[in-house]
Each structure stands twice: as structure tokens, then as C-alpha cells.
Amino acid sequence: MTACMAPDQPERAAAKKIPVTVVTGFLGAGKTTLVNHILKENHGMKIAIIENEFGEVGVDDALVIDTEEEIFEMNNGCICCTVRGDLIRILIKLAARRNQFDAILIETTGLCDPAPVAQTFMLDPDIKNRFTIDCILTVVDAYHIEQHLKEKKPDGVENEAVERVAFADKILLNKVDLVTSEEKVHVKNSIRAINKFCDIVECQNSRVPLKEIMNLKAFDLARVMDMDPDFLKVDAEHMHDLSVSSVGIREEGNVHVKKLEKWLSNLLNERGQDIFRSKGVLSVAGSDEKYVFQGVHMLMRITSSDDGVGKAWQPGEKRVNRLCFIGRNLDREELTKSFAKCLTKEATSTIKTRKRARTEAAPGDED
Numbered sequence: 001m002t003a004c005m006a007p008d009q010p011e012r013a014a015a016k017k018i019p020v021t022v023v024t025g026f027l028g029a030g031k032t033t034l035v036n037h038i039l040k041e042n043h044g045m046k047i048a049i050i051e052n053e054f055g056e057v058g059v060d061d062a063l064v065i066d067t068e069e070e071i072f073e074m075n076n077g078c079i080c081c082t083v084r085g086d087l088i089r090i091l092i093k094l095a096a097r098r099n100q101f102d103a104i105l106i107e108t109t110g111l112c113d114p115a116p117v118a119q120t121f122m123l124d125p126d127i128k129n130r131f132t133i134d135c136i137l138t139v140v141d142a143y144h145i146e147q148h149l150k151e152k153k154p155d156g157v158e159n160e161a162v163e164r165v166a167f168a169d170k171i172l173l174n175k176v177d178l179v180t181s182e183e184k185v186h187v188k189n190s191i192r193a194i195n196k197f198c199d200i201v202e203c204q205n206s207r208v209p210l211k212e213i214m215n216l217k218a219f220d221l222a223r224v225m226d227m228d229p230d231f232l233k234v235d236a237e238h239m240h241d242l243s244v245s246s247v248g249i250r251e252e253g254n255v256h257v258k259k260l261e262k263w264l265s266n267l268l269n270e271r272g273q274d275i276f277r278s279k280g281v282l283s284v285a286g287s288d289e290k291y292v293f294q295g296v297h298m299l300m301r302i303t304s305s306d307d308g309v310g311k312a313w314q315p316g317e318k319r320v321n322r323l324c325f326i327g328r329n330l331d332r333e334e335l336t337k338s339f340a341k342c343l344t345k346e347a348t349s350t351i352k353t354r355k356r357a358r359t360e361a362a363p364g365d366e367d
């Protein structure tokens, strides 16, 4: 999205390359939370944000705060492989409007390999003359990172969490509220063992001043090449872990919120080791608020548009529940069937009730 927060400055139109911040981080680390934080802050910068979401069913549109700004969403694949062409097309369009913003922030998917994304800015002739990578910013979930760093991967598959930390120019050590000081020191040591150079900034709910994360000129190609001499080889091996998959559910109807809560908490208690990430937008019987659930392994939270994220269901909007699970050994049929048991026949939404009341009321009677 293009966050227009300051008047145009003519000097911005000078032929300076547009700085790009690439935000990476494992599933659920706090990348969208960072985007929301940037959108809420009054920092006076105009930032174009490109969002790439992993999963069969897109949910992030409902997780980003309601804003007037333009959003570039890329939900048809991962920008490190299948939709790199789409990324290039968006960037070229943005380059044509370069005097309308100061910087670009790309939120990559939780499973994205940052190397091919960075390569796009080094190798594509249309892009490298117009843009420059300012920083590869990696958001780390202080509570869950250790288990992902230690995870054994199938042969030929890189550990995404390790890659993310290794490539980072800067790390936001997020969710510090969930760890003790000793655990935090331990996590920092693990990060340092992989990446000696990057700056580590601790934060909660991805709240950091913008000057800590943008216009840093922190990306250092020489350091990256030192670490990975094949970095600029486009045909270098790049394999996603195929044992990690996503199951998407799209289902019209209204859910019974208590049944849903029980289902989700049982599911994540039993399977949370393998279900890395779960999220969903829900239509709850009797409410016009759009409910959202967010799970990272066993931690789960249900909120609604009433809490300030996303918009309530609009009159005429199709109330479809959208759920996305990402992890190992997911059983699509079982997930779909067990979710269906949370639906209720108690279907009337307050929108319909209000609309009916209005049409039945005499003109001038409505409040």
C-alpha cells in the first residue's frame, strides 16, 4: 500500500534510486504487525508497501488495519519463486510514480527465501537502475525461534529460519514479552552464532521507530557474497521444504464462536508442534464484526474488527469464513470436516436485521 503521509517534495523526483526494505521472518514472527505499526505511526514518510502472503486462502487483507492507502497484495505464490514476475511489474509501475513516495517496504511470506528476492534488485536491468536494497530486515519471534533454528530439514532443503537470520542486515527481536531475560540472552547468542554482524533491536508488537528500520543503507552485497558466493547465480538451488504445506478453507455460513474457540484450542493443543501458523477471518452468528483468529503454534488469539483491525462486514458483502493452516502433515479433509461442525444454523446477522427494520420503517422513521 502507498502510505501518503507528507506533501510532495520536488527534490524527491531527482534521479535517486528508490530504497527498498525487504521484511522477512518466519511464519507468525510479526511482519504484518510491523506493517500495521508503520501505517499507524505519524512518521511523515510516504511508503509503498507490497505484501506477499503464503497459503491457499489469503487472510492478510483482513489483518492489516483499515487504511485509505493503496495496497499491493500478491497472494498467488511466493515472490522468491512463482510470482517474481508480478513483483517486477509492480516495481516498474511504482518507479513511474517515484515522486509520490520515499521508500518501498516488501513484506515477504513466512517461508520466502530472501536471496532470490534480493537478486531481483541486483540482476534485473529494469529494476537495478531504479531501486536499491536498503536493508534486509528480519523479524524474529523470540519465543519460537529456537525450535525453528534447530529443525532438521530434508536433504537439499535449507532451514528457512537459519537463512533468514543469516541474510539479515538488521533483526527485530520481537515478542520479548513472551520470554524471560535468560531466554532472551540465549536467543541472542543463537542469532549471533549465525550472523555476527547484524544489529539486533528488541521489540514488542513490532513497535520500533521508523528511523530504526528505514533509510539505513545497511544492505552489504560484499558481506552476502562472503557468506554465499553463489548468491548472484540465478540458477542456484532454491527448494522449498515440500513437507510444509498449507490447507485453506472457504466456507459460507456463520460460526458458533464458543464451538470454534473449543475446536481451535483443542486442535492447536494437540497439533501445535506441526501447525506452525493458523489464521482466519470468521463470520460469527449474530455479529456484524469481522472476527479474526491468529495462531502461532499453540498460541492463539481471537479478536474482531471492533478491536481496530480490519473492517466490520459491510452490507452486501458475502460473509465467507476464510481459514488458513500452514504446517506439516496437515489433513485437509479432517480440518475441513471439523471446522464445518463449528457452523451454526443461527444465521441471522444484525446487518440483515437492521436492513429489514429500515425497509419496514416508514420514511423518516429511521433513527
Ligand SMILES: Nc1nc2c(ncn2[C@@H]2O[C@H](COP(=O)(O)OP(=O)(O)OP(=O)(O)O)[C@@H](O)[C@H]2O)c(=O)[nH]1
Residues within 6 Å of the ligand: 025, 026, 027, 028, 029, 030, 031, 032, 033, 034, 063, 109, 110, 174, 175, 176, 177, 178, 203, 204, 205, 206, 277, 294, 295, 296, 301
Ligand atoms: N505476545 C506477542 N504477540 C505478538 C507480538 N507481535 C505480534 N504478535 C502476534 O503474533 C501473531 C502473528 O503476527 P503477524 O504480524 O501476523 O505475523 P507474520 O509474521 O505477519 O505472520 P505470517 O503472515 O504467517 O508470515 C499475531 O497474533 C500477533 O498479534 C508480540 O510482540 N508479542
